[in-house]
Each structure stands twice: as C-alpha cells, then as structure tokens.
Amino acid sequence: RMAARLVARPDILAVRRETVEHPFGSIKQWMNQGAFLMRGLEKVRAEFSLTALAYNLRRAITLIGVPGLIRAVQA
Template identity: 50%
Template sequence: MLHRKQTVEHLFGTIKLWMGTMHLLTRRFKNVSTEISLLVLAYNFRRMLTIIGASGLSKAIRLALQ
C-alpha cells in the first residue's frame, strides 16, 4: 500500500498543480470522469513530448497511420 500511494500521488499532484486548484470544475460522476480523462490525456501527451520530443512523436504518428 505504501508503494502504491507513492507512485500514484505524483500523477495526481501534477494534475492538481496544472489545474491550480484542489477542486474539480464539474459535478456528477459522468462529468467528473470526463474531466479527469481529459486531464490524464493531457498529462500523458505532455510526458510523451518530453520523452521522445516533437519530431519523434510526429514520426510515430506517421508510422501508425500507414
């Protein structure tokens, strides 16, 4: 349980920092689920850009579309 808390907290801490607030902007499960999904997608996209760079990402997209 300690290991799980440490690895997951980084992601949510970063997302909360990006949002600039501790609260979600929407209400109800469906809306909150959508908001979290978009935030996680943006987080993953930014990590991809950091790890492989813009040129590597465009190359990977071109290969995937072929």
C-alpha cells in the same frame, strides 16, 4: 490487513508514492486542477479523461519530444 502488509513490505509505500501518486500531484500543481469543475459522475469522468490526456501528452513531449511524438502517431 493494510498494516500487516506494510510490516511485511515497508518499501512498498515509497514505491507507490513514486509511481502512482506522482501524476496526481503533477496534475494538481501544473494544471491548477485541485478540484473538479463539473458535477455528476459522467461529467467528472469526462473532465478527468481530458486532464489525463493533457498530462500524458505533456509527459510524452517531455520524454521523446515533439518530433518523436509525431513519428509515434504516424506509425
């Protein structure tokens, strides 16, 4: 089914690479987070949640700056 979907829409894989996989590559590179440090599903979920929060804060600061982020949090 996947091969048929790719034949029907060959551009979709490039879109996925640009949008979905970028955060994970950035997390691995910027934060040196190649593998989880914790074991167990609950602990891994917590670790990933903290990593995603750090990534999102870093992206927000990059996009709107610290003053913009502070204004957004206060609103």
